[in-house]
Amino acid sequence: MKTLVDIDDALLKKAMTLADTPTKKETIRRALEELIRAGNRQSLKALAGSGVVDMTVSELRRARRRGTR
Numbered sequence: 104m105k106t107l108v109d110i111d112d113a114l115l116k117k118a119m120t121l122a123d124t125p126t127k128k129e130t131i132r133r134a135l136e137e138l139i140r141a142g143n144r145q146s147l148k149a150l151a152g153s154g155v156v157d158m159t160v161s162e163l164r165r166a167r168r169r170g171t172r
Contacts (some may be wrong), residue, residue, distance in 0.1 A: 115127060124130040158166070 110127075110131075118124075118134060119127070119130045120132065122133050123128050126134060
């Protein structure tokens with residue numbers, strides 16, 4: 104999807120440097136992906152202690168390493 108957006112040049116340049124991305128498009132894509140991941144982490148943190156997730160953090164990490172979720 105093509106979208107026209109005004110972005111502060113200095114902000115975008117700094118983001119490109121930090122992300123070590125070659126293009127503006129790649130920088131924005133990575134930033135959006137990271138924002139989504141951060142939101143997902145916050146959602147999972149909100150479930151901690153609620154009983155919805157019945158695995159400990161170390162159990163979840165082991166399951167990820169094994170490829171089972």
